[in-house]
Amino acid sequence: xxDKVKSILAKRESKDLSAAELAALAASFRLEMFDVLHxxxxxxxxxxxxxxxxxxxxxxxxMNIDVKNPQWEDRDRFILSKGHASMNxxxxxxxxxxxxxxxxxxxxxxxxxxxxxxSMSKTAGVDMSTGALGHGLSIxxxxxxxxxxxxxxxxxxxxxxxxxxxxxxxxxAVMMAAKYRPERLVYMIDYxxxxxxxxxxxxxxxxxxxxxxxxxxxxxxxxxxxxxDVNSILDSFAWLDSPGTWPRLVVYNTVKGKGVxxxxxxxxxxxxxxxxxxxxxxxxxxxxxxxxxxAAL
Amino acid sequence: xxxxxxxxxxNKLAEIGKHNDKxxxxxxxxxxxxxxxxxxxxFADRFFNAGVAEANMVGVAAGMATAGFHPVVNAFxxxxxxxxxxxxxxxxxxxxxxxxxxxxxxxxxxxxDGASHQSIADIAIMRALPNMEVxxxxxxxxxxxxxxxxxxxxxxxxxxxxxxAMPELPEPENFGSAKVIKLREGKDVTIAANGITAxxxxxxxxILAKQGIDAEILSIPFVKPFDAxxxxxxxxxxxxxxxxxxxxxxxxxxxxxLEALASKNLTYSYIPVGIEDTFTETGxxxxxxxxxxxxxxxxxxxxxxxxxx
Numbered sequence: 137x138x139d140k141v142k143s144i145l146a147k148r149e150s151k152d153l154s155a156a157e158l159a160a161l162a163a164s165f166r167l168e169m170f171d172v173l174h175x176x177x178x179x180x181x182x183x184x185x186x187x188x189x190x191x192x193x194x195x196x197x198x199m200n201i202d203v204k205n206p207q208w209e210d211r212d213r214f215i216l217s218k219g220h221a222s223m224n225x226x227x228x229x230x231x232x233x234x235x236x237x238x239x240x241x242x243x244x245x246x247x248x249x250x251x252x253x254x255s256m257s258k259t260a261g262v263d264m265s266t267g268a269l270g271h272g273l274s275i276x277x278x279x280x281x282x283x284x285x286x287x288x289x290x291x292x293x294x295x296x297x298x299x300x301x302x303x304x305x306x307x308x309a310v311m312m313a314a315k316y317r318p319e320r321l322v323y324m325i326d327y328x329x330x331x332x333x334x335x336x337x338x339x340x341x342x343x344x345x346x347x348x349x350x351x352x353x354x355x356x357x358x359x360x361x362x363x364x365d366v367n368s369i370l371d372s373f374a375w376l377d378s379p380g381t382w383p384r385l386v387v388y389n390t391v392k393g394k395g396v397x398x399x400x401x402x403x404x405x406x407x408x409x410x411x412x413x414x415x416x417x418x419x420x421x422x423x424x425x426x427x428x429x430x431a432a433l
Numbered sequence: 434x435x436x437x438x439x440x441x442x443x444n445k446l447a448e449i450g451k452h453n454d455k456x457x458x459x460x461x462x463x464x465x466x467x468x469x470x471x472x473x474x475x476f477a478d479r480f481f482n483a484g485v486a487e488a489n490m491v492g493v494a495a496g497m498a499t500a501g502f503h504p505v506v507n508a509f510x511x512x513x514x515x516x517x518x519x520x521x522x523x524x525x526x527x528x529x530x531x532x533x534x535x536x537x538x539x540x541x542x543x544x545x546d547g548a549s550h551q552s553i554a555d556i557a558i559m560r561a562l563p564n565m566e567v568x569x570x571x572x573x574x575x576x577x578x579x580x581x582x583x584x585x586x587x588x589x590x591x592x593x594x595x596x597x598a599m600p601e602l603p604e605p606e607n608f609g610s611a612k613v614i615k616l617r618e619g620k621d622v623t624i625a626a627n628g629i630t631a632x633x634x635x636x637x638x639x640i641l642a643k644q645g646i647d648a649e650i651l652s653i654p655f656v657k658p659f660d661a662x663x664x665x666x667x668x669x670x671x672x673x674x675x676x677x678x679x680x681x682x683x684x685x686x687x688x689x690x691l692e693a694l695a696s697k698n699l700t701y702s703y704i705p706v707g708i709e710d711t712f713t714e715t716g717x718x719x720x721x722x723x724x725x726x727x728x729x730x731x732x733x734x735x736x737x738x739x740x741x742x
Contacts, residue, residue, distance in 0.1 A: 209500070209501065213499075255527070255528075256499075256528055257527075257528055257529070263499070264495075264496075264499065264524075264528075265523070265524065265527050265528050267523065268519050268523045271492050271519075271520065271523070271524055273492075274488070274489045274490075274491075274492025274493050274495075274496070274520070275492045275493070275495050275496040275499075275524065276496060277492075277493050277496060278492065278493035278494060278495055278496020278497040278498075278499075278500075278504075279496040279497070279499060279500050280496075281481070281493065281496070281497060282496065282497045282499075282500030282501065282502055283500065285457070285478065285479065285497075285502065286500070286501065288500075292496075304488070305486075305488045305489050305492065305520070308483075308484070308486035308488060308489035309489045309492065309493070311484065311486075312481075312483055312484065312486070312489055312493065316481070
């Protein structure tokens, strides 16, 4: 982590970060994830990388949280429904200030608080344990309904991948959310279009995805957002703040394994250990991306 | 006969709801059967009908539980145990969230609907989940006490309920802490009854007494945590144990009893009464129970075979 990134992190509590600064953070986090995943020889690179910019923007620009009081009852909630992207969440929580970044290399080791998939009882800042796919929207709906019952104004964000949308439970929750329509319930799709066994087109086609949510009664963002372009992500946040009905769906077009060209869009890199050759080659590309993002600061 | 267990439970929910504004009730389109509708009619803003979607309902309850509420989810016990096992295990239990899982129509009590609706594996499933407590009330009063107890716990509790009216047992003292409720003192055999089998077991005890067999009868609603000491004290005296449950004899109450006694260094003879690893069928409730050995006469027969009398 270089001095430019450190200087950005120094003002993290202000949330007054530019799109270029957020992009530089995400690029730096991506390299750190890559390092730990190689070091540990276990974990999920593909989906962690595709979520990097979305989650960085959420935690460093948008969410109302207090790292000194992770259980603050008025905080915004985030559920990583695609729990296998845990390495991304942990990297962000650490650098956001919930726990020391020095803990990150302990990922998936015995005794570490950084479990294979997120655990709310072990890791500060994790609002919900996930891992079994398809749980996120139901739980988020419960949180949003709790806010409604208690008159609180916190937001509930759920980030999901294709796997969650394969699960029947998600569609049960889609219906119930449209029945009760709690405010500030946001379902975000990290739409990288690749699953474990192959492309989502081959495994379980989801398109037309936005139209499905529309006919289920959701308020769906009509724009195509680029989940790797921070300006585009910030546009999606502006849409969330615009008047309109609830619940809301935002679809981000992303690339599985983003940042390492020969891993991008390849289901083989969903959760495979990163070998030495691939690591060395990939690291060069990720360093180049950091340099590019920092040059734009 | 007391008021039906489901009516007692539904009324108790509504009663508690008057002074506990953190109580939230969810149902899966069976609220007029489970009687959670009594709460729903009284507190519409804290009642959520999730439709026939048990998995989602449990997830929604989990989210509410993280934000200060104490939800009670209601559905038929077989569908809660089988359709929402993942959500109960990976969300409620893993995170030890305060949600009461109220499994209605437990055992064979949905008798006319047949095997598809009869719940004979729920106890085995629920007791295998860390952080879960499992209570099978014997009568309507125990069901009310179980609900009050569960709402004091900051963790998931499964309460297995019965559809029907049944004989009332004496009011238990200290329901939550006195896990074993002694209904008859005896010396020849311990008959440990889980759930609604307690009443027929009391009746069996009277028949046995007339035949010279002095049975000690225990009502044990708590399958987990299991009062190993309470049961061991009785079995050490009688040297004979019969467990009675409205559930498969594999993995349920009888299994829990044997596991609890395993570390007690006792020598005793044992026979289970329950569904003998088979699918059940349609019929009037009492006749159906009896057809699968769950009757005073059925219990008497098992006791006599155990004692070789």
